[in-house]
Amino acid sequence: MRIVIVGAGNVGYNLARLLSKRHDVLVIEKDPGRCAYVEEHLDVDVICGNGANVKLLNEAVAMGAKMLIALTNVDEVNIVACISIKRLDEDVLTVARVRNPDYVDTPVSSRKFVGVDIMISPEMLTATKVLQIISIPGAIDYEAMPNLGVEIIQFKIEEEHTSLIDIPLKDLPIPKECIVVAIHRDGNIIIPKGEDVFLAKDRVIVIGKPQSTHAFARLFGDASELKRFVLVGGSIAGLYIAKLLDEKKLDVKLIEEDEERCRVLSEQLKNVLVIHADATDPNVLRNEKVGNADALVCITDNEEKNLLCSLIGKKMGVPKVVARFAKVEYEEIFDMVGVDAAVGYHQVMANEVVKQIFRERTEAVLILERFSEEVIGLTVDSKAKIAGKPLRAVKFPEGAIIALVLRGEEVIIPKGETVLNEGDRVVLFTLTDEIPKLEKLFHTTLPLR
Template sequence: MKIVIIGAGEVGYHIAKALYQTNDVVIVDQNEEACARADELDVHVIHGNGANVSILHEALENAGLLVAVTGSDEVNIVACMASKLTVHDATKLKTVARVSNPDYIDKPVAKRPKIGIDIMVCPELTLASEVAEILAIPSAIDAELFADGKVEMMEFVVPSDHKIVGKQMQDLHLANCCIVSALFRDAEVIIPHGGDVIESNDHIVVIGKPAAMKEVRDLFGEKTGKRSKVMIIGGGVVGFYLAKMVANSELNGQFDLKIIESDKDRSLEIAEELPDVLVLNGDGTDINLLKEEGISEMDVVISVTNSDEKNLLCALLAKQLGVKKVIARSDRSDYVSLFEMVGVDSAVSPRQATVNEVLKLTFGQGIESITTIEGEKAEIVEYTASKKSKIVGKPLKNVKFPSGAIISMVVHNGNTVVPRGEYVIKEGDRVVVFCLQSANAEVERLFK
């Protein structure tokens, strides 16, 4: 596929990096440094305004996808609208726009085909939604739902004093509708077998039926009946929507929320919008303020300012002052693993939401959702099996499945099952696959 990317910043660059080896990629940007960085990839770079019709006309010849991810919502929207008007057959061109202003979008992913935008993605809202899911499961550092909520993924860290340290996988005795899909140990990714031994600080990824995951939560010490104390540092789009999601959902009774925001006017706005949330005007790096507000008693501290460096500093301060779990926003993808390496429990990136939506479009039919975990070390992909899929109609034990992947769950006619060797995948089944990036292409071929 020929793909045109408007914007060579952090998001655009990483989309190009993920796609250039198997697609014809064109990048358009006005910034010379960004163009020079993109030029290091094997892509065609155009220096100019991505909303310029003449530039679009040149770039879009035979293109199947346009992705507008500049730092300006308006440029992204205009680029998508102009692209549909520029090409000969607008039905053959898919458009994706990254939009952050809540005046344009009120949910993480929306469709606006009437104005020429097939997919509109709000990374900040997606990030707020992701963090809200992590908050809903106090003992987890990551959580995601698949197959319309019929499959749940949770990632836990094994404390050094936990009772499962030193045990083999087969001794966990999880419910029949749960499976351990992966272990992350330092830089190593392990697709576990029964004899593998669990070590302290392992990151365990469990996938299962939501009703059966309570047992897993109990195993990792989730407490019930107690309101969790949560502090959000940064009242921007992410911090505000995270607080709003929690305050206006069934989670409301589970949390005592505090927001620290450095801008006085913004603090007043949030306080008016969210009267049940305590809003403090101050600096999240002010140790005296943090101590006065009882940070050592917090269950979770989430730092989501617009500065990666400040988020890291706030998170590390919180950890040093005794906070059990700290979550930090990182806009730069190369910081995610660094954050977690130095002590942040979970580093979350708004960039990945846009990348995942674009990947779904380029992978073609059958892909329902993609979640990247552990800083792009692996992915969980949800497929819908079609009549033409090579994996359909024969027992899994007879399918040449790549060693770097595992089918974790299958949803058939609304029923969730952990497939064994004798299981036969049928047309229409929703299949959740854990795979290393090295195995992606092979898995994809099985579902085409």
């Protein structure tokens, strides 16, 4: 399928890298330097110019474009690009990234009457994700597959979690409708079996129904005890998070260094203490007793500030520090310095775009861990090689696991004797390298590789 991506910033570049492995991608970008970078690093077509230019879009339609994803930093350019290509070919699926809250009031919406099939707010998506991470004990990452009713939560095992360490998984009180699918340890990934154990500093991925994943989270602590939160940055995402926390009647402080922005925030957040100060000054965080907070969220639009505030917060003893970043190169840095959870703007957006544009072809697709892992939802086809035989008789890829089998209302944690039937919905966790083998087993073509 020919997919047009307008804008080759961090979000557009990474989405083009992801989609170009399986689809024909055309990138339209007005910055010549950025165009040269994309041409050098990706196997995609590139047009240097304004993505809202009708002549360029007409050229894209002539090249067989079936989808346009507008991801520039300017909302109006994204919306106009969608409207313009719809005028040229109404069958092109259009997706626009929109940040301004004047245009959107939900994380994902539709404005088909003006030519935008799917409108995505990365700020609202980021806020929702961060809220889940700081609200779930032990969680450092969170994703959801709403159409399957499944959550994917990543937890970090600390030394104080003695009730979980060095005990075989088969002996742990893991709720029945969830499963541990992966353990990240010292740069390696383990697809665990019953005899495997957790060690301190492990990062573990759990997939299951919400009631079960949250029951698993209670092994790390009581969510009802999380009551005090400090936010650094009154960005659009920061405002959304503050509103969500305020709705839960929690104790929230928001620190913002721009005085005019503080006035705007104070008008919209009646029950939130808005503080005009520079949070990169350790004395500011010390005076606000940030060490007593249950979580610190660094959500400014500047990675350097988020990194510095995160380091100060960890030094002051905040039990969970979450930071936002947009530049891909910062992901490893946040991890190296011990920030508990770093939420990548580009990955939040990429996951939602993939989820929306391929929902007709697969139950769900989620990209994890720097685009090297995926969680996939599939319906078992009658022609699937894996159907009708016990799983123990199937040569399953070593880097993949069937996490759940959804059969009607029944949730099955598969074992060796489990037999997959036509129509079963399965949730898979896999390394991306294993996808070709899974496609053969399930007699399907996945939209990503």
